[in-house]
Structures are given as structure tokens and as C-alpha cells.
Amino acid sequence: MALLTALYALQGIPLGLATGAVPFLVQANAATPAAGLAAAGGFALAAWPYASKLAWAPIVDAAYPAPHWRRRTWILPTQALSAGLMWCGAGFAENALQAGHTTALTLFFFALVAAAATQDIAVDGWALTLLSRKRVGVASTCQTLGTGAGAFLSFAGLVALSDPLFCHRWLGTPAAGPAAWSLGGYLRAWGLIYGVATVALVFVRERASPPPDWVGGAGEGSEGEEEEGEGGGEEAGPVARGRGRGLGRWWGEAAATGYRDLARVAALPAVRRLMGLLLVNRLAVLPAEAAATLALLAKGVPRDALAGLAAAQLPAEWVAAALAGRASASGRPGGLARAWAAGFWARLACAGLATGVAVWAAPVAKGAAPPTALLLAAGAGGLATAATAALQFTCLGALYARVADPAQGGAYLTLLNTVANMGAFVCEKGEGEKETRGAKKREGENGLESGDKE
Amino acid sequence: MGWRVETRNREGGLAGTPHILSHAIFSLSLSLTHTHTHTRLSLPGYALPKPLALAAVARWGLGPVSCVALAAGAVAGAGWLCKELGELEGLPPSAWRVGKGRGRGLK
Numbered sequence: 001m002a003l004l005t006a007l008y009a010l011q012g013i014p015l016g017l018a019t020g021a022v023p024f025l026v027q028a029n030a031a032t033p034a035a036g037l038a039a040a041g042g043f044a045l046a047a048w049p050y051a052s053k054l055a056w057a058p059i060v061d062a063a064y065p066a067p068h069w070r071r072r073t074w075i076l077p078t079q080a081l082s083a084g085l086m087w088c089g090a091g092f093a094e095n096a097l098q099a100g101h102t103t104a105l106t107l108f109f110f111a112l113v114a115a116a117a118t119q120d121i122a123v124d125g126w127a128l129t130l131l132s133r134k135r136v137g138v139a140s141t142c143q144t145l146g147t148g149a150g151a152f153l154s155f156a157g158l159v160a161l162s163d164p165l166f167c168h169r170w171l172g173t174p175a176a177g178p179a180a181w182s183l184g185g186y187l188r189a190w191g192l193i194y195g196v197a198t199v200a201l202v203f204v205r206e207r208a209s210p211p212p213d214w215v216g217g218a219g220e221g222s223e224g225e226e227e228e229g230e231g232g233g234e235e236a237g238p239v240a241r242g243r244g245r246g247l248g249r250w251w252g253e254a255a256a257t258g259y260r261d262l263a264r265v266a267a268l269p270a271v272r273r274l275m276g277l278l279l280v281n282r283l284a285v286l287p288a289e290a291a292a293t294l295a296l297l298a299k300g301v302p303r304d305a306l307a308g309l310a311a312a313q314l315p316a317e318w319v320a321a322a323l324a325g326r327a328s329a330s331g332r333p334g335g336l337a338r339a340w341a342a343g344f345w346a347r348l349a350c351a352g353l354a355t356g357v358a359v360w361a362a363p364v365a366k367g368a369a370p371p372t373a374l375l376l377a378a379g380a381g382g383l384a385t386a387a388t389a390a391l392q393f394t395c396l397g398a399l400y401a402r403v404a405d406p407a408q409g410g411a412y413l414t415l416l417n418t419v420a421n422m423g424a425f426v427c428e429k430g431e432g433e434k435e436t437r438g439a440k441k442r443e444g445e446n447g448l449e450s451g452d453k454e
Numbered sequence: 455m456g457w458r459v460e461t462r463n464r465e466g467g468l469a470g471t472p473h474i475l476s477h478a479i480f481s482l483s484l485s486l487t488h489t490h491t492h493t494r495l496s497l498p499g500y501a502l503p504k505p506l507a508l509a510a511v512a513r514w515g516l517g518p519v520s521c522v523a524l525a526a527g528a529v530a531g532a533g534w535l536c537k538e539l540g541e542l543e544g545l546p547p548s549a550w551r552v553g554k555g556r557g558r559g560l561k
Binding site: 261264265268269270271273274277280281283284285286287288290291292295333334336337338340341344345348351352355358359399403404405 | 504507508510511515516517519520521523524526527528530531535536538539540542543544545547549550551552553
């Protein structure tokens, strides 16, 4: 579990940078608010590989040289690539940020996110064999804890430590001095940590996982013919087998079969039902969760107050993820569904509370402190929403891990995660607030003020 | 004043090309303008529900849209969603697998 959580946390670092801190810094460094918005909008392309990883997930599942290296075949090179990019490209990224070269910065982070997305596929697949079948649902808890921590460090952590005012106030740096950390320094530090973690991972023992059906001649006609246990992959992996008959032909076979098997999984009635549920289960709370914060900002609640409340959400998410992990590990029939349903009803209630607060709260006069009751209501609603969302997410992740076939685990989990993301909006962390902040700056420049604030 | 939804490509110009193609290939930006709010969101290229929810809020207001959505969610939750997940969790493992995977690693 510790290994899984650490791997997910490492993955959260570039994701937190690409979807949180760097768009924020790009916007802050722009000459004008409008240019900042354009730059941040263009930079959003850097997160695209994460949204599109399903495209190459079957290849990550299929290509490996030996069963005991199946997942590390992908994790080690992608982490080494990330380490190299962060260590060697730190200066380049810092210069591009300072000079406003958004295209160069986008390409740099596009490569980092592509490596993180590939690592994610392999780690998802590894989780299914790293944990026992009884405890495999806990992988989702590790994912919530690890990715959340990594993304938080890279978003809130870097944004705070790169702000001279914050560093002066909380870390005692000189008033007119530089911030404690820059993007370049942060990247270099994580490049080093990535490198150390990658070397350590070489010595971790990987249990052989079952190979894809087509390895060893089992193919289309193998359905239901053979019951193979966990140790089914003791022979050479597909790459080794493919050497004798040409790597090109092997690649074609691996790719074709991987994609075909994924299509067969997507066509299963159970998977279709689950995908239907994933597409609609968040629609009820979307308006409130997407617009309540914006409405409060428009009513004059200071951004700092809301940001402070948001900082407390991470521990709430961790507690909820731990609860979901407990429900999963208990093994009680229907336990996950009951925990998810409890989260569903609680989340509906939170959305109702958020809507009520946002709609009926009196506008805050410009420069005045918001009423304590309003802050408490907004804070409690935000915390409860974050916790219930984490609970539902972790319960669903535990269900994916339980039902997925370890032989095609990476692609299987990526398919379900991608469909779940389609039901809402990926890469959203901080995006709405960031964009609104820029837009409000622009309104201020144009002499526009919120009617309620006036 | 009023509301307006604009779909822009990532260069900032109004998208004149087929939107579906743009959605498939590029990250897009959606701008929403309302009397009191103006927000701009970057999309990963395929996820639309949240921006559409925001567009509905910009058109009809947060209160009415959220109340309708929550009521629909409560009906769906009571009648279908929660029961559906319970049934899915109770399905036999073979219902989720294809090929040799139907018997693999399962008790």
C-alpha cells in the first residue's frame, strides 16, 4: 500500500503542476489580464495526454519483456524520463515562464504529463496484482491519498512558496526579497526525488501477472476454454516471444489484440451499465458544484477566505478515502454500493446547501469582512462536498479494481476512469477560480463592477 | 448585459470550424458572460457536462437550475442509481471479464 501511495503521489506532482500551479503562474506573469487568460487557455493543452491516455493503454498492458517486469517495464522508463525532464529542463521551464514563452512551456509540460499518464496506466495495472484479491479495492484509497497529496504539493504548495508575500509573512524571508522557491527550483528538487525513487523501484519485487489472452496462442477461440490462475505468466513475456518472429509483426499483433479485447470489455452488458451510471451520476450536483463558488465570489466574498477554506479539504478527502477503503476491505456484500449511496445522498444535501448559501446570502460590501455565519456555511459545505466526492470516487475506484481483469488491468481501469471523467470535467482543480480571477481583473480594468457589490 | 455563451478556440478567436471536430482535437475554452459573473473554462476536449451546466446557470440562474437538477437527481437516486450500483456490485466476476479472464484470479 505504501508503494502504491508513493507511486500515485509521484504521479500527482506533474499533474498538479500542469493543471494547477503553472496555469496560475503563467497568468500571474502575463503582461495584461487578457494575455494571461489567453496564455492559460493555451497552456491547458498540456493536460491533454492525461485525458487521452486510453488511446495507448492497451499497448502498455501488452508490451513487456518478462512477467516479473511487466509493469516496471513502463514505470521505470517513464519515471526516468520525468526525472530527466524535471532535472535538466528546470532552467528551461523557468526561463520560458519568465519570458512568457507559453508554447515552449506547454510542450515541456505536455511531455511530462504524457509520461505521468503512461505511468498511471502501468501503476493502475500493477495495483491489481500488487495487492491480494481480497484487498485489491484498497488500491483506490491509495490512489486518492497519493494523487491528492502530490497534486496539493504541486498546486497549493508551489503557488504559496513562489509568492514573496506569503514567504515573508509565514517563512520570515526579507520583505523585498525573492520567494522561497521558483518553478525551476521546485522542478529540480522533484527531478532528484523522482530519480531516487526510480532507482529504488528497480529492486522492488514484482509478482508475475497473467499475460493477455493472445500470448501463447490463446486468441479469439479461447473464451471459456481455460481457467488460468495468478501464476499463469511464468513463461517469457510477449516481447521475448516476439523476438523470434519479428518485432514489427509482434507490435501489430499486440496492438490489434489489445484494442480488440478492450472493445470486447466495453461491449459487456455489465460494463455498459456501469459506464451509463458513470456518465449521469454527477449531473444532479454539477450546477451547484460548478457555480456556487463563482456566485459567492460575485457577491463579494473575498477569494482569500474561500481559498483558506479550500485548504482544509485535503484532510477531509483523506478521511473519506480511508472510510471507503474500510468499506472495501470489509468484504461485506453490497458494502461499496451502500457507502457510495450514502455519499450520493450527502452530496445532494451539500449541493442544496451550497445553492441556498450562494442564492440567498446577502452581498458583502466592498472592503467589508464577510459575515462569520456565511463563511462557516460555505466552509462546512465545501468540506462536506469534498469529503463526499472523495468517498464516491474511492468507492467506484474500489469497484473497478475488484472487477477488472489483471491481464488487461491498465486498459480496463483507464477505460472506466475516462468514462467517469466524461461525466463531469477533468483537470478542473482551480481552473474555475483562476479563470474567474483573471476575468474579474479584466472587468476591473474595463470599469465594470459587480452590480451586487455596488 | 444578459447572457452569452461563446465557444472559442485556444488561440482566442471564435471557432468558425465545426465544433465537434474542434472538441475532438483541441482543448477549448468556453466563455460565459452574465450580469454578475464572467468565467472562462478550459476543456480537455471531450467533457461537456460541467460547462453546459454553467451555461444553463448563466441563462436561468443558479437557484432554478440547481433545484431542478437536485430534484431530478433525488428521483433518479431513489429510483435507479443507488439500486443499479448495488446490482452491479453483486454481479458474478465472470460478468466483467472476457476470454480467459473469466476465471482468472478469482475465488
